[in-house]
Amino acid sequence: MTEKTPVLRLEGIVKTFPGVRALDGVSLTLLPGEVHALMGENGAGKSTLMKVLGGIYQPDEGQIIVDEQPVVMSGPLEAKAKGIVFIHQELSLATELSVAENIYLGELPRKRFGLVDWAQLEANTNKILKKLNVGFNAKTRVGSLSIANQQMVEIARALTVDAKAVIFDEPTASLTDAEKVVLFEVIADLQSQGVGIAYISHRMEEIFKITDRISVLRDGQYQGTVNTADTDEEGVTQMMIGRKLDLSRNESHHELGEVAIEVRGLSCGNLYHDVSFEVRRGEVVGFYGLVGAGRTEIAETLFGLRNPSAGTILMNGEEVTIQSPADAIARGISLVPEDRKGQGLVLGMNCRDNMTLPQVGDLTAGPFVSDGAEVAIFDQYRDKLDIRTPGWRQTVGNLSGGNQQKIVIGKWLSMHPNVLIVDEPTRGIDVGSKSEIHNLIRELAAQGYAVIVVSSEMPEVLHVSDRIVAMYMGRIIRTFTSEEVTEDNLIQAISGIEGGKVA
Amino acid sequence: MAEKNLDAVGRFLARQGILVAFVLFMVGFSLWNPRFIDIDNVFGVIRSSAILGVMALGVTFVVIGGNLDLSVGSLMSFSAIVVLDLHENPAFGPFLAIPVMFAMTMAIGALIGFLVGYLRLNSLIVTLGMLSAIHGLTLTWSGGQNMDIANQDATWFGVFGRGTALGIPIPVLIFGLLAAVLAILLAKTPFGRKVYAVGGNGTAATFSGIPRARVVFFTYLISSFCVATAGLIQASRTMGAQNTVGQGMELEVLAAVILGGASLLGGSGTVFKTVIGVLILGFIQNGLLLAGLQFYVQFVVTWVIIILAVWLDIATKRGKLWSAIA
Numbered sequence: 046m047t048e049k050t051p052v053l054r055l056e057g058i059v060k061t062f063p064g065v066r067a068l069d070g071v072s073l074t075l076l077p078g079e080v081h082a083l084m085g086e087n088g089a090g091k092s093t094l095m096k097v098l099g100g101i102y103q104p105d106e107g108q109i110i111v112d113e114q115p116v117v118m119s120g121p122l123e124a125k126a127k128g129i130v131f132i133h134q135e136l137s138l139a140t141e142l143s144v145a146e147n148i149y150l151g152e153l154p155r156k157r158f159g160l161v162d163w164a165q166l167e168a169n170t171n172k173i174l175k176k177l178n179v180g181f182n183a184k185t186r187v188g189s190l191s192i193a194n195q196q197m198v199e200i201a202r203a204l205t206v207d208a209k210a211v212i213f214d215e216p217t218a219s220l221t222d223a224e225k226v227v228l229f230e231v232i233a234d235l236q237s238q239g240v241g242i243a244y245i246s247h248r249m250e251e252i253f254k255i256t257d258r259i260s261v262l263r264d265g266q267y268q269g270t271v272n273t274a275d276t277d278e279e280g281v282t283q284m285m286i287g288r289k290l291d292l293s294r295n296e297s298h299h300e301l302g303e304v305a306i307e308v309r310g311l312s313c314g315n316l317y318h319d320v321s322f323e324v325r326r327g328e329v330v331g332f333y334g335l336v337g338a339g340r341t342e343i344a345e346t347l348f349g350l351r352n353p354s355a356g357t358i359l360m361n362g363e364e365v366t367i368q369s370p371a372d373a374i375a376r377g378i379s380l381v382p383e384d385r386k387g388q389g390l391v392l393g394m395n396c397r398d399n400m401t402l403p404q405v406g407d408l409t410a411g412p413f414v415s416d417g418a419e420v421a422i423f424d425q426y427r428d429k430l431d432i433r434t435p436g437w438r439q440t441v442g443n444l445s446g447g448n449q450q451k452i453v454i455g456k457w458l459s460m461h462p463n464v465l466i467v468d469e470p471t472r473g474i475d476v477g478s479k480s481e482i483h484n485l486i487r488e489l490a491a492q493g494y495a496v497i498v499v500s501s502e503m504p505e506v507l508h509v510s511d512r513i514v515a516m517y518m519g520r521i522i523r524t525f526t527s528e529e530v531t532e533d534n535l536i537q538a539i540s541g542i543e544g545g546k547v548a
Numbered sequence: 549m550a551e552k553n554l555d556a557v558g559r560f561l562a563r564q565g566i567l568v569a570f571v572l573f574m575v576g577f578s579l580w581n582p583r584f585i586d587i588d589n590v591f592g593v594i595r596s597s598a599i600l601g602v603m604a605l606g607v608t609f610v611v612i613g614g615n616l617d618l619s620v621g622s623l624m625s626f627s628a629i630v631v632l633d634l635h636e637n638p639a640f641g642p643f644l645a646i647p648v649m650f651a652m653t654m655a656i657g658a659l660i661g662f663l664v665g666y667l668r669l670n671s672l673i674v675t676l677g678m679l680s681a682i683h684g685l686t687l688t689w690s691g692g693q694n695m696d697i698a699n700q701d702a703t704w705f706g707v708f709g710r711g712t713a714l715g716i717p718i719p720v721l722i723f724g725l726l727a728a729v730l731a732i733l734l735a736k737t738p739f740g741r742k743v744y745a746v747g748g749n750g751t752a753a754t755f756s757g758i759p760r761a762r763v764v765f766f767t768y769l770i771s772s773f774c775v776a777t778a779g780l781i782q783a784s785r786t787m788g789a790q791n792t793v794g795q796g797m798e799l800e801v802l803a804a805v806i807l808g809g810a811s812l813l814g815g816s817g818t819v820f821k822t823v824i825g826v827l828i829l830g831f832i833q834n835g836l837l838l839a840g841l842q843f844y845v846q847f848v849v850t851w852v853i854i855i856l857a858v859w860l861d862i863a864t865k866r867g868k869l870w871s872a873i874a
Contacts, residue, residue, distance in 0.1 A: 348755075350755075369759075370754060370755060370757040371757040380755065388751050388752055389755065391744070391745050391749040391753070391815065392749065393748045394815075398741060398744075402741070402745055402752075402753070412737055413732075413736040413737055414736060414740075
């Protein structure tokens with residue numbers, strides 16, 4: 046690397062929250078024209094670091110230096126004024142406004158009497174959109190765009206200022222492969238203009254494709270920076286988690302018990318049709334398919350959140366009707382839902398109360414909730430699942446994604462279910478916790494649980510399942526055993542192709 | 549080590565901000581006017597806060613459950629008028645008047661609970677509409693007349709509002725007892741936990757098998773029970789009532805609950821904090837009277853207090869006084 050003036054430097058940043066040292070002397074240098082990956086497990090401090098940089102949090106110690114000038118960031122607007130722009134994972138657009146209005150929100154060009162100069166606005170916007178090579182124009186309503194195109198609007202917004210550094214936070218989380226290509230072109234373009242790019246992502250293949258350097262955080266501490274060309278996935282993973290990952294496929298099968306749950310000809314409106322399968326004790330059955338294939342809807346039906354329009358559900362050979370989650374719980378069915386924060390947890394509640402929520406009515410001494418019984422359950426599953434929290438009084442909203450997910454899993458394991466359904470168990474979770482959760486799922490099967498895993502990540506399904514049910518447009522196309530499944534035949538099945546024919 | 553203690557003190561102050569404000573206010577006002585802290589004045593304030601306080605206890609459940617109840621003032625007028633009217637009716641008399649009034653008031657609470665809980669209608673709309681509907685019902689019942697007990701010496705009905713036990717006014721005893729029972733219900737029972745869960749994240753509560761609608765229903769039932777109790781105290785104290793006796797109290801009640809620190813978004817608050825909120829409101833209003841301001845100023849002051857309470861709540865949560873994003 047030649048000696049260039051860094052566009053942005055962070056020096057010895059320290060940020061503490063009650064009970065947690067979220068950032069512990071983190072330093073980072075962003076050079077012009079480089080793509081710099083920032084990696085780390087969930088809870089490693091990436092988001093906190095970005096919030097410090099964006100002025101949402103003030104650091105307890107350390108300095109932010111833009112163009113060799115120490116600065117104090119008071120908020121995102123000031124950061125933007127200094128040429129530091131953020132592209133967030135969660136989009137912050139006004140969906141009812143046009144693309145142009147969103148891009149220039151707050152700084153719309155004006156004419157006399159303070160009226161908006163629409164012609165100017167449209168011209169400016171289209172000039173930027175042209176650079177991004179997108180298929181929509183200034184007047185398009187943002188709500189009508191795909192997530193990928195909405196992200197392009199965010200990027201266009203960044204290009205309205207003379208950006209020195211652009212920070213991308215998990216930009217590809219919801220993009221298709223084709224959309225990723227466009228995004229990477231935009232990034233390359235920014236790079237060639239001398240903009241420094243910070244790129245936060247969990248996806249290794251992207252990191253190795255587009256970045257020049259990689260910096261790693263672990264537990265709030267800076268682990269070092271390496272040139273991307275000098276390392277590989279394993280090396281980075283090692284830096285992130287300090288141990289090796291197990292990426293092998295599932296080959297071990299546990300001894301199977303009787304059928305725990307059987308579904309015959311189940312349909313639910315136009316969500317899914319004529320679905321039949323069974324899950325035995327000791328078995329993990331993976332449901333794999335594209336978004337909208339009907340997997341989550343089946344899980345929700347089994348948990349009493351939807352009423353089937355046809356078909357039967359049998360448990361231990363007897364037909365059952367499940368009309369509410371309370372019914373499902375009473376029959377020993379547990380669901381770890383897809384949306385951890387929206388469906389799985391009460392974020393403002395403490396760890397223990399979240400974990401015991403489904404059974405709080407049973408954990409009583411006389412008319413009162415038994416404190417001791419609750420703490421005992423929490424302690425047991427904290428140890429079993431290795432949940433890292435200062436104590437049960439900690440508010441769940443303050444935990445990292447992986448630990449939050451473990452709280453949800455603990456909550457349902459403590460119900461000792463006959464059938465455990467996990468929907469997208471590792472969404473938004475870092476690699477380390479991911480493999481821990483995968484191992485946990487295998488181990489639960491070994492203990493005799495019947496487990497259903499719904500996932501849209503192929504490695505995950507391959508890794509944990511004894512059998513894989515491939516779904517396409519609400520129908521089961523094929524059920525694979527883990528011996529017969531290959532990447533190719535699985536992809537064909539979820540695209541509606543079976544044995545070379547379109548189903 | 550000293551630094552750590554200081555930090556802990558700071559956190560305690562931030563968490564108990566409302567308690568600290570209360571103590572500061574009391575000390576400051578007492579220095580200015582010693583009559584304020586006079587034992588008779590203090591008991592007077594607590595006694596006159598009891599009716600508001602009893603209502604605020606119930607609304608605390610509704611608010612923690614993630615809803616509002618703007619009908620409590622109107623419903624309190626209803627229950628006072630009904631119990632007085634039935635008291636004067638020879639077919640009922642005091643023994644029957646009280647349970648029948650409770651049943652009717654709680655039937656209205658159940659209706660609200662059904663609409664908000666089971667039909668999932670917006671609680672603001674439902675209870676604002678109820679405010680008006682119940683007022684109409686009250687006026688229809690009374691024919692627009694004030695209700696009075698004709699022969700006040702011949703009834704024991706005055707005991708709830710005027711009596712004392714062990715030197716403590718009965719309204720204060722009822723308030724204290726109800727506060728204790730409801731505090732335990734909210735903090736120590738499975739039902740209380742479910743109220744927090746439903747208000748904190750209703751979807752997650754559903755996904756945990758908690759019958760959300762039923763929990764919301766019961767919060768309104770509790771609220772209407774408290775309102776009926778307040779109506780009884782009110783009617784008993786004055787041995788008569790106007791149709792509008794509870795008018796405007798819904799806002800004072802809400803002010804007390806928010807002042808205590810319950811979030812309007814649901815999921816947080818405690819009975820104890822509400823009691824503190826009620827006392828603060830009572831002492832502030834009393835202080836204003838002692839300062840020689842007109843009684844009517846308190847309506848303006850109540851509004852200012854609501855705004856301050858909400859602002860302080862949000863400011864402490866985001867750690868600064870204004871939003872950076874204007």
